Amino acid sequence: GSGNFIYTLATGAQETEVARLVSPSVSGQDSDLCLSFWYHMFGSHIGTLHIKQRRESSQGLADVLLWTVSGRAACSYHTPINPT
Numbered sequence: 001g002s003g004n005f006i007y008t009l010a011t012g013a014q015e016t017e018v019a020r021l022v023s024p025s026v027s028g029q030d031s032d033l034c035l036s037f038w039y040h041m042f043g044s045h046i047g048t049l050h051i052k053q054r055r056e057s058s059q060g061l062a063d064v065l066l067w068t069v070s071g072r073a074a075c076s077y078h079t080p081i082n083p084t
Contacts, residue, residue, distance in 0.1 A: 006019075006021050007045060015047070033082065033083055034080055034081065034082050035051065035080070035081045035082075035083075036079070036080045036081070037079055038079075039069075039079065041069070041071070042074060043072065045073075046072055047070070048068060048069070048070040048071075049068065049069050049070075050065060050067075050068045051065075051066045051067040051068070051081060052065050052066060053066055053083050057067060061081060062080075062082075066081050066083055067079070067081050
């Protein structure tokens with residue numbers, strides 16, 4: 001298939017260091033949306049991967065946590081996420 005990738009190096013990383021990847025806005029009903037991706041987390045300094053959706057509400061924009069994984073994940077995993 002086709003697509004893109006991001007590579008971050010966690011060797012010797014400080015707990016305060018963050019890598020952030022932000023996509024363009026996607027519109028549609030939540031029931032029609034699906035995020036599908038592969039990830040690989042390896043090494044003693046690996047942290048946490050958070051998948052969030054930025055939603056608009058009457059109070060403004062808010063990031064909603066959809067999925068998270070922490071620590072070493074030994075293989076590549078395919079993960080579909082449906083925000084509901």
